[in-house]
Amino acid sequence: MIDRNIKFGLSLAIFGASFSLGCYFLIENIPLTAMGIGLIILGISWMLIPSNPLPKESIQSLIKSSCSNIEAFLEAIGAMEKSIYIPRNDGKVIAYIPIKKAGLSLKEIAENSSKLIFKHGRSLGAIIIPPASINPSAFNNPNNSKEFSSLLEDALIESEIAESIRAVIKDEFINIEIEGIHTDVEYQRFKLIMGSLPASISAQAAALALSKPIKIEWEKRNGNRSIVQLRVLEWTETAFT
DSSP, X not given: OOOHHHHHHHHHHHHHHHHHHHHXXXXXXXXXXXXXXXXXXXXXXXXXXXXXXXXXXXXXXXXXXXXXXHHHHHHHHTOOSOOEEEEOTTSOEEEEEEEEOXXXXXXXXXXXXXXXXXXXXXXXXXXXXXXXXXXXXXXXXXXXXXXXXXXXXXXXXXXXXXXXXXXXXXXXXXXXXXXSOOOOOOOHHHHHHHOOHHHXXXXXXXXXXXXXXXXEEEEEEETTEEEXXXXXXXXXXXXXO
């Protein structure tokens, strides 16, 4: 099995390459291009980290650095709509940020998820790989709340994002209680579009476990405790559902 640091570092480096190329050729923004190159370097550095646990401060610094670059990108494209977390066949999750309304289905977006800026007819949106460290485990029954919670525990607790979680799946909604949050970001555009860091990672875990697009409906924060409601979308729905 590939080491978690290698998987996350590789994902970060690939996103950095796509980010820098998109910023240079599509929006001709040199500072953001430099940020993308920085992400490539950060990803390569992460891949070289030994598999032994890192100090919590180092993990927080790396995650926040990644979120800072995403914040700058979201500001540059003027993103205002909430992202939708879409699982890919390769085990990764992308975040699709709608920019211009159109009737494009989520399935069509997933089939073109290798692009940074996605344009199809009147539809326009951005595709990024959100920051996370998730190990997609095999599930006998993804809709079982106990098995789904084990994936969330791996994503949030093992990554030292939070101390405990509890998830309940009911119909098309997933209610998650997150206790003892250690790591989050204060980037306002990131939180508006992607959700808080714990909510974003939870949405990615849900997309992987259920193999369906996920949207963060709402989040309520009280100190180091957060309650998040996710909505499970169908592939035939559009990005502005």
